Amino acid sequence: xxxxxxxxxxxxxxxxxxxxxxxxxxxxxxxxxIFVHGNLPITIFSGGSYDRASDASVAFDARxxxxxxxxxxxxxxxxxxxxxxxxxxVNRSTDGGLTWSKPVVVASGNxxxxxxxxxxTPTSPFYGNCYTEFDNPNDGDRILMSTSTDGGRTWGAPxxxxxxxxxxxxxxxxxxxxxxxxxxxxxxTSLNQPFIMNSFxxxxxxxxxxxxxxxxxxxxxxPNGGIRxxxxxxxxxxxRSGNIYVVWSDCRFEGGCFANDLVLSTSKDGIHWTAPxxxxxxxxxxxxxxxxxGIAVDSTTSGDSAHIGLAYYYYPFANCQTADCLLSVGFIxxxxxxxxxSKSQPLAGPMALTWTPLTTQGFMVADYISTSIVSxxxxxxxxxxxxxxxxxxxxxxxxCIAGAVCHQAIFTATVPVxxxxxxxxxxxxxxxxxxxxxxxxxxxxxSPITVR
Numbered sequence: 180x181x182x183x184x185x186x187x188x189x190x191x192x193x194x195x196x197x198x199x200x201x202x203x204x205x206x207x208x209x210x211x212x213i214f215v216h217g218n219l220p221i222t223i224f225s226g227g228s229y230d231r232a233s234d235a236s237v238a239f240d241a242r243x244x245x246x247x248x249x250x251x252x253x254x255x256x257x258x259x260x261x262x263x264x265x266x267x268x269v270n271r272s273t274d275g276g277l278t279w280s281k282p283v284v285v286a287s288g289n290x291x292x293x294x295x296x297x298x299x300t301p302t303s304p305f306y307g308n309c310y311t312e313f314d315n316p317n318d319g320d321r322i323l324m325s326t327s328t329d330g331g332r333t334w335g336a337p338x339x340x341x342x343x344x345x346x347x348x349x350x351x352x353x354x355x356x357x358x359x360x361x362x363x364x365x366x367x368t369s370l371n372q373p374f375i376m377n378s379f380x381x382x383x384x385x386x387x388x389x390x391x392x393x394x395x396x397x398x399x400x401x402p403n404g405g406i407r408x409x410x411x412x413x414x415x416x417x418x419r420s421g422n423i424y425v426v427w428s429d430c431r432f433e434g435g436c437f438a439n440d441l442v443l444s445t446s447k448d449g450i451h452w453t454a455p456x457x458x459x460x461x462x463x464x465x466x467x468x469x470x471x472x473g474i475a476v477d478s479t480t481s482g483d484s485a486h487i488g489l490a491y492y493y494y495p496f497a498n499c500q501t502a503d504c505l506l507s508v509g510f511i512x513x514x515x516x517x518x519x520x521s522k523s524q525p526l527a528g529p530m531a532l533t534w535t536p537l538t539t540q541g542f543m544v545a546d547y548i549s550t551s552i553v554s555x556x557x558x559x560x561x562x563x564x565x566x567x568x569x570x571x572x573x574x575x576x577x578x579c580i581a582g583a584v585c586h587q588a589i590f591t592a593t594v595p596v597x598x599x600x601x602x603x604x605x606x607x608x609x610x611x612x613x614x615x616x617x618x619x620x621x622x623x624x625x626s627p628i629t630v631r
Contacts, residue, residue: 192551193276194562195219195235195248196589203232203250207276208560208591219270219279221252227282229266230255234293234546241299242307243330246272249295249311252282267293267313269331285325285334289317292546296351296359303357305384312349312361313337320345322363326385340379342390348412348547354421358382360449362415362425365391372398374411376427380449394452396611400430400439402468403497404504404532407541411439414474414547420481422447424517426489428470431607432457438468438497441489443517443603454611456603458489460511460523463604468497469509475550475559477596485516486596488559490526490550505529506544508563514598521599526592527565533578534566536585544587552596559594 191209203219218225221232229252238247247269254264267290268282285293290313297309309327311334314320322344323337349363358380365377376394381387399411411428418424423446430436440463442455461467469491477486490510499505507528512521535542550561564587568577571584579585 192553192560193237193246194589194591195237195250197233197235197250201231203235203248205276206589213591219248219250221250221268221270221282227252229253229282230260234291236294238295238297238309239299240297240307240309240330244273245330246276247295247297247309247331248279249285249293251290251293262289265289265291267311267325269295269311269334271331283331283334285311286313286323286337288315290314290323291316291320292348294350296353298353298357300353300355300357303353303355305357308384310351310353310359310385312351312363314345314347314349320347320366322346322349322379322391324351324361324381324385324388335385338385338388340388340391344377344379344391346377346391347410350413350415352415352417352423354417356421357384358421358449359385360423360446362394362413362423363391364397364410364412365393372396374399376413376425376444378446378449378452392450394425394444394446395455396431397427398430398436398609399428400433400436400468400497402439402470402494403499404501405541406504406506406532406535407538407543407546408470408492409541411470412547414472414549416474416476417478418476418481418485419478422481422485422516423449424474424476424485424487426458426472426474428472429455431455431609432463432604434464434608436609438466439470441469441472441491445517454605455607456517456605457607458511458517458603459520459601460491460493460509466497468494471545471548473548473550473561473563475552475561477552477554477556479555483516483518484514486552486598487513487517488550488552488561488594488596490548490559490561490563492544492548492563495529501532504532506532506535508565510559510561510594512559512594512596512598514596518603519599520601520603521597522601524594526561526594527563527590530566531568531577534568534585535564535579535587537578537580557596559596560591561594562589562591564588565590
């Protein structure tokens with residue numbers, strides 16, 4: 180099952196693709212051309228020692244001129260394989276991605292949902308620091324951060340937030356003054372709506388981390404059909420001035436919480452956040468369900484002229500069942516910092532949900548997707564999975580399960596960032612000061628939450 184991330188710091192885009200958890204493959208995209216550069220030496224299938232690999236995240240360290248790809252190095256035992264170890268690891272490249280080091284262990288244990296970023300502002304007091312966020316499912320999804328000051332060669336002991344909080348899916352970003360901001364999903368005590376959107380910061384180069392603060396409640400409709408998208412993980416980016424943009428799926432604008440929109444909140448400091456605004460992809464109450472967003476911001480733009488590209492998956496009919504859910508990929512853009520948006524456009528699909536791999540936690544296209552904008556470009560480059568009908572075992576029908584030959588591949592596109600006149604909306608049916616949301620979880624969340 181492919182999970183894919185990116186880096187857009189340079190004039191080329193590096194994708195790291197997790198292929199069926201057996202290896203992590205690399206793809207460079209430059210000026211619309213695709214160059215494949217092989218596999219990372221992580222698993223026994225590609226010159227490493229781990230059984231599997233997952234959750235690839237890409238960063239570039241400008242000070243040390245090194246590419247970093249963090250991931251989970253997984254060891255298993257038994258039949259069917261059970262995970263016994265999930266280390267957070269980093270592979271390094273100092274020659275532009277032509278060759279890669281053996282894994283460097285960031286943290287050992289049974290860990291999940293790593294994401295890495297580096298401080299690339301020369302005037303920052305922490306220029307060259309790299310930061311990796313992850314969580315520990317064996318400790319209730321405790322939030323952990325590790326810092327490297329030497330280009331990813333070594334990593335500091337994992338640090339908790341000041342309030343020792345729990346969360347999953349954090350995406351650290353570094354502002355020009357060296358402040359690190361980490362938007363992340365947090366947990367509530369509600370069985371119906373168990374998630375909130377939080378953030379936390381560090382102002383001392385990762386020596387310590389502040390307490391989590393709430394960005395917003397995060398009510399969500401669990402997409403139908405059993406797709407693995409029940410946690411509304413955030414997608415976050417930063418502009419030239421250090422403004423933070425966070426997008427997630429959210430049902431607050433939809434009566435009865437029967438579908439998700441995508442909403443955007445922004446911050447200048449990681450502490451004070453704007454009220455979420457609805458991104459106008461489709462009209463309210465149209466019954467279209469949007470989820471798995473991947474945002475990009477042109478790092479040469481900022482504020483009310485920031486250029487944003489946003490890819491996402493969607494069901495055109497939210498009220499579908501497993502056998503008839505149709506999954507598509509869409510795109511929308513803004514050239515004024517998210518105040519108004521272009522018309523949405525389809526990129527791929529529709530595809531039957533059952534064509535995607537059936538895992539122990541549902542049908543899967545990805546835990547998250549990503550979009551990149553090369554600095555100063557007028558185009559966005561999203562990466563996304565598209566499935567075709569399975570073959571090989573007629574008895575299995577058109578469901579991608581054991582015994583079938585599944586056909587799911589990673590695609591990309593060059594999409595103009597044009598913006599438009601469709602205004603983002605702020606009049607939510609369930610505003611943040613109303614903490615009672617409709618039940619939206621037909622599959623109760625089990626604790627701890629592990630989504631690798």
